[in-house]
Amino acid sequence: MSGRSVAIVGGATTKFGVRPATWSELVQEVGVALDRAVPALRSEAVDSLFVGAAEPERFAFQSHVAPLAAEQLGLKPHHILQRNELACASGQSAIRSAYAAIASGLSEVAVVVGVEKMNLPSMAEANTAMGCVMDRPWDGPAGATAPPFFAMVAQRHMLEFGTTEEQLAAVSEKNHRFANTNPHAQFYEKTFSRDKLLRLPLIAPPLRLGDCSSMTDGAAAVVLTSEEHVREYTDTPAWVRGSGQYSDFHNLAHAGSLTEWNGLRRASKEALDRAGIEVGDLDLAELHDCFTISEIVEYEALGLCPVGEGGRFAAEGRGDLGGDLVVNPRGGLLGCGHPLGATGVAQAVEVYQQFAAAVPPARQVPDPEWALVHNLSGSANVHSVMVYQRGGAA
Amino acid sequence: MSAQTPRRRPTGAVVVAPPPAAETRPPESGTPSPPSKTREWRPFLLDFFPLETPDQTRLHRFYDRLREGRLSTTRCRRDGSLHWPPRTACPTCRTEELEWVDLPEHGHIYAFSAVLAGAPLGLESDVPFAVGLIDLDGTPLRLFGRIEGRPWNELRIGAPVRTEAYDIGDGRMFYRFRTTE
Numbered sequence: 203m204s205g206r207s208v209a210i211v212g213g214a215t216t217k218f219g220v221r222p223a224t225w226s227e228l229v230q231e232v233g234v235a236l237d238r239a240v241p242a243l244r245s246e247a248v249d250s251l252f253v254g255a256a257e258p259e260r261f262a263f264q265s266h267v268a269p270l271a272a273e274q275l276g277l278k279p280h281h282i283l284q285r286n287e288l289a290c291a292s293g294q295s296a297i298r299s300a301y302a303a304i305a306s307g308l309s310e311v312a313v314v315v316g317v318e319k320m321n322l323p324s325m326a327e328a329n330t331a332m333g334c335v336m337d338r339p340w341d342g343p344a345g346a347t348a349p350p351f352f353a354m355v356a357q358r359h360m361l362e363f364g365t366t367e368e369q370l371a372a373v374s375e376k377n378h379r380f381a382n383t384n385p386h387a388q389f390y391e392k393t394f395s396r397d398k399l400l401r402l403p404l405i406a407p408p409l410r411l412g413d414c415s416s417m418t419d420g421a422a423a424v425v426l427t428s429e430e431h432v433r434e435y436t437d438t439p440a441w442v443r444g445s446g447q448y449s450d451f452h453n454l455a456h457a458g459s460l461t462e463w464n465g466l467r468r469a470s471k472e473a474l475d476r477a478g479i480e481v482g483d484l485d486l487a488e489l490h491d492c493f494t495i496s497e498i499v500e501y502e503a504l505g506l507c508p509v510g511e512g513g514r515f516a517a518e519g520r521g522d523l524g525g526d527l528v529v530n531p532r533g534g535l536l537g538c539g540h541p542l543g544a545t546g547v548a549q550a551v552e553v554y555q556q557f558a559a560a561v562p563p564a565r566q567v568p569d570p571e572w573a574l575v576h577n578l579s580g581s582a583n584v585h586s587v588m589v590y591q592r593g594g595a596a
Numbered sequence: 597m598s599a600q601t602p603r604r605r606p607t608g609a610v611v612v613a614p615p616p617a618a619e620t621r622p623p624e625s626g627t628p629s630p631p632s633k634t635r636e637w638r639p640f641l642l643d644f645f646p647l648e649t650p651d652q653t654r655l656h657r658f659y660d661r662l663r664e665g666r667l668s669t670t671r672c673r674r675d676g677s678l679h680w681p682p683r684t685a686c687p688t689c690r691t692e693e694l695e696w697v698d699l700p701e702h703g704h705i706y707a708f709s710a711v712l713a714g715a716p717l718g719l720e721s722d723v724p725f726a727v728g729l730i731d732l733d734g735t736p737l738r739l740f741g742r743i744e745g746r747p748w749n750e751l752r753i754g755a756p757v758r759t760e761a762y763d764i765g766d767g768r769m770f771y772r773f774r775t776t777e
Binding site: 353 | 707709715753
């Protein structure tokens with residue numbers, strides 16, 4: 203990577219779930235949590251703030267959210283203040299911008315906050331916001347939201363490769379089980395056996411309730427800084443070593459076969475190449491399991507298994523602790539919930555805490571050095587990938 | 597075509613005097629509209645359906661043609677590429693020299709699902725409804741849309757469908773698919 207080395211030096215999340223709290227209150231709450239998690243952080247040292255927020259205009263009737271967030275956090279950014287919007291990948295988009303700002307020398311210490319308030323008295327309002335993620339005047343009137351799109355991915359995957367509902371349920375069971383190690387997860391202390399998952403109601407056939415991530419309120423925050431300042435904050439930095447994105451299409455007419463996510467193939471190759479490693483070198487991955495089928499296709503597009511064998515990979519526990527690669531140890535989007543702007547930031551918090559050996563033993567990856575974080579957005583038309591390395595020299 | 601069609605306005609939309617035909621007033625020309633004495637403002641909310649009139653979209657002829665029962669799109673006069681959705685500029689050669697062409701009426705289901713919960717505002721009363729990706733016969737196009745005619749659990753991949761234009765209830769037009777088996 204060119205430019206200065208950049209690392210995440212700490213992070214925190216709020217409780218994810220159906221929260222009796224406003225957008226601004228969630229930001230204040232994560233500010234308090236960040237203060238506790240990164241005691242060396244001083245407000246005056248923070249020169250930049252990046253806010254990952256997908257749809258505050260629709261969910262919270264609020265624009266111009268970056269200065270609003272700065273005020274909630276008690277920050278007065280003086281280099282870069284901006285909001286990043288990339289739908290479900292808004293959080294990672296904000297981290298990528300902070301990374302670029304620090305690597306280039308424009309910023310020394312940046313805070314990234316991801317936040318979404320999705321639960322409203324009328325969930326039809328929230329569903330409307332989700333529909334606006336699509337090419338609204340063309341796909342929207344037909345009722346396009348994420349569930350029917352990913353349901354078609356699952357239907358084609360079942361047709362072409364024989365993937366089964368039981369294999370989908372294996373993904374959901376794993377991620378919900380991991381979420382039971384994470385008190386901040388929406389589905390903490392809620393158990394989902396594979397049998398129970400297969401009896402839940404259909405949302406968009408063949409996807410059932412347990413195949414879909416939830417509408418969730420929550421916020422997450424991380425601090426990034428340059429190699430010059432890392433040691434002021436932590437002994438266990440998570441160095442940004444690679445980054446890649448690929449935007450393939452937007453209108454659903456251009457979604458191709460549905461089952462080959464070449465955008466992820468390209469984005470992950472770029473991120474891994476920049477880091478100088480291969481997928482087999484990874485110790486953990488936070489993958490965007492907005493739906494169970496997503497994680498299955500992601501196994502394949504990342505090259506963890508051949509195309510068509512993602513379902514078997516899931517059912518055999520190869521993405522579990524003790525498998526080929528630990529995937530979504532914090533509980534994923536399925537177990538933690540999916541507050542759009544917060545998700546990508548919460549995944550980075552998990553990577554930082556895994557490197558710091560600060561997570562409960564039931565989900566601690568043994569001695570991890572390399573981690574990959576993936577977010578897709580919209581109808582899997584954009585893929586965003588970052589690769590992190592633990593500690594060591596800059 | 598559009599000049600002979602009675603112009604219906606979206607309920608609640610801003611009502612203005614009909615502008616001159618688009619052919620003589622390209623929206624990008626910056627020519628101000630003639631003063632209107634009938635300008636009237638009403639409360640107005642955006643919804644999922646497009647604003648289809650010439651004062652809002654350069655693609656208004658797409659909706660005029662839907663009103664005649666024709667689903668159409670644009671084709672580039674320079675490189676011959678067929679677009680979906682219709683466009684005002686070709687994405688490959690970036691010319692605005694496009695022409696309207698009718699799409700075939702028949703196609704086949706590539707993939708489908710149904711919305712059984714979680715529909716957006718304005719579509720909740722339609723639940724359950726089927727949606728799918730349709731390969732249009734004789735074209736490289738695969739269109740997403742609503743599938744009518746049979747309940748979702750009686751659909752199958754490969755089933756034949758035809759295109760259909762419909763009035764959404766306030767004068768605006770849209771397209772969908774209907775099973776033919």
